[in-house]
Amino acid sequence: MLEDMFDFLERMSGGEGPVWQPAPASARTAIAEPLPQEGCSLEQAYGLFRDSILPYAVGNAHPGFMGWVHGAGTPVGMLAEMLAAGLNANLGGRDHMPVELERQVVRWGRELFAFPDTASGVFVTGSSMANFLGVLVARSRALGPSVRTDGMQGQGGGALVAYASRAAHACVARAMDLAGLGSAALNLIDVDGSGALDTDALASAIGCDLRQGRRPFLLVGTAGSVDTGAIDDLAALADIAARHRLHFHVDGAFGALGMLAADLAPRLGGIERADSIALDFHKWMHVPYDAGFILVRDGKHHLAAFDGGAHSYLAREPGGMSAGSPWPCDYGPDLSRGFRALKTWMTLKVYGARRLGAAISDSCERARHLGELVRRQAELELMAPVHLNIVCFRFRAPEGISDELNSRLLQAIQGSGIAAPSSTRIDGKYVLRAALFNHRTGRAQLAGLIDAALVHGRALLDELARQETTGTDRNSTCRNY
Numbered sequence: 326m327l328e329d330m331f332d333f334l335e336r337m338s339g340g341e342g343p344v345w346q347p348a349p350a351s352a353r354t355a356i357a358e359p360l361p362q363e364g365c366s367l368e369q370a371y372g373l374f375r376d377s378i379l380p381y382a383v384g385n386a387h388p389g390f391m392g393w394v395h396g397a398g399t400p401v402g403m404l405a406e407m408l409a410a411g412l413n414a415n416l417g418g419r420d421h422m423p424v425e426l427e428r429q430v431v432r433w434g435r436e437l438f439a440f441p442d443t444a445s446g447v448f449v450t451g452s453s454m455a456n457f458l459g460v461l462v463a464r465s466r467a468l469g470p471s472v473r474t475d476g477m478q479g480q481g482g483g484a485l486v487a488y489a490s491r492a493a494h495a496c497v498a499r500a501m502d503l504a505g506l507g508s509a510a511l512n513l514i515d516v517d518g519s520g521a522l523d524t525d526a527l528a529s530a531i532g533c534d535l536r537q538g539r540r541p542f543l544l545v546g547t548a549g550s551v552d553t554g555a556i557d558d559l560a561a562l563a564d565i566a567a568r569h570r571l572h573f574h575v576d577g578a579f580g581a582l583g584m585l586a587a588d589l590a591p592r593l594g595g596i597e598r599a600d601s602i603a604l605d606f607h608k609w610m611h612v613p614y615d616a617g618f619i620l621v622r623d624g625k626h627h628l629a630a631f632d633g634g635a636h637s638y639l640a641r642e643p644g645g646m647s648a649g650s651p652w653p654c655d656y657g658p659d660l661s662r663g664f665r666a667l668k669t670w671m672t673l674k675v676y677g678a679r680r681l682g683a684a685i686s687d688s689c690e691r692a693r694h695l696g697e698l699v700r701r702q703a704e705l706e707l708m709a710p711v712h713l714n715i716v717c718f719r720f721r722a723p724e725g726i727s728d729e730l731n732s733r734l735l736q737a738i739q740g741s742g743i744a745a746p747s748s749t750r751i752d753g754k755y756v757l758r759a760a761l762f763n764h765r766t767g768r769a770q771l772a773g774l775i776d777a778a779l780v781h782g783r784a785l786l787d788e789l790a791r792q793e794t795t796g797t798d799r800n801s802t803c804r805n806y
């Protein structure tokens with residue numbers, strides 16, 4: 326199995342086979358069966374994995390994958406997962422080296438972001454969860470830890486208001502929802518021409534909310550927006566947060582690790598002043614899924630939002646296995662937790678910060694190159710500045726058919742197996758989005774993407790234009806937009 330997986334990674338590195346292919350009905354029926362009462366051989370189960378699952382994954386290990394913000398994985402990460410599974414450590418707490426290794430990753434986090442020694446951190450599934458924890462820390466700072474026993478009733482919590490840009494990830498609004506503050510209490514601020522939060526608009530929104538008796542408590546900056554990679558002016562946001570005594574949280578899901586890259590770190594200036602940072606090691610650092618993380622400047626605030634209330638079987642002792650408090654379970658909602666720290670630690674140990682940072686820089690260089698290729702083609706249109714490693718473009722077509730054409734173009738490119746971009750909307754317009762995270766992607770894949778966009782784009786333009794002239798009722802198919 327191990328050998329097969331190394332072969333698989335080697336084939337991926339060579340860009341063999343399609344990025345993605347739809348799973349045939351036979352693959353689905355192969356795994357559909359009642360709860361097995363008797364076991365089968367490992368070979369048999371492995372055969373099902375090899376034949377019916379492995380070939381029909383999303384393809385994020387393949388160099389042609391340019392879809393969502395996905396890490397590509399590494400052999401080191403794969404082996405670390407195997408070691409972790411063999412050890413089967415539970416990192417909720419107690420006194421053992423796996424927990425100590427998680428603390429070591431926290432110490433590296435402090436170092437990377439120039440946070441003080443009093444900063445705390447904890448692994449979670451992903452940045453959706455890390456942003457949620459950030460909102461909970463901010464909530465307990467604003468209302469006092471009693472909000473945890475009394476809830477929002479009688480706390481004046483109804484007046485709390487938070488801020489983020491319109492380009493912020495939807496999980497920030499979701500975090501407000503989950504925290505009982507309501508997604509409507511997130512005031513979404515317009516972005517400027519570069520896609521970053523408009524700080525003048527923010528200042529006036531805060532003024533307006535204060536005049537109306539609301540209580541600003543949280544400012545969420547975005548370090549690398551999911552649609553275009555835009556970075557908010559974090560230093561300016563830190564100033565505004567300080568002036569109004571707001572908790573300053575940074576959603577750096579992928580962008581925060583730009584700190585590993587010498588050329589990108591200056592663009593994240595101000596992140597070192599955040600009160601908390603959410604980030605994912607499973608994106609730009611390619612640690613296998615999942616490896617989300619939150620770093621909190623003041624460990625006391627972090628603990629105050631989550632500790633205590635533990636069952637007596639979780640009591641701490643001065644010695645023995647129940648020593649070493651606080652435990653990771655005191656910093657978040659999870660009790661049983663996997664050994665995410667091992668694959669993260671091993672990735673950093675084996676590849677080193679410099680090389681991981683260089684891979685991040687390289688992906689931005691590839692994006693600039695792809696942006697150039699788009700600009701060189703009169704039939705293609707670049708739809709957003711290339712801030713980092715994300716390129717948004719579309720095939721030019723009359724506005725009336727552009728969205729339909731580009732949506733079908735996306736499906737055609739994905740179906741070709743050559744490249745797998747995703748889509749988003751910019752100013753309401755449907756665009757193709759190439760997110761170049763994969764360290765295996767080379768110029769050949771970028772050229773392949775452009776070729777596929779041109780070939781399929783021209784064919785679709787012909788087809789749609791012909792429908793237009795022959796009077797086919799195209800509107801009947803796009804009325805649902």
Ligand SMILES: *Cc1c(COP(=O)(O)O)cnc(C)c1O
Nearest residue numbers: 394451452453494551578579605
């Ligand atoms: C990916 C992403 C998230 C969500 O993180 P998950 O790890 O998928 O939960 C949040 N914000 C940004 C900017 C992201 O790119």
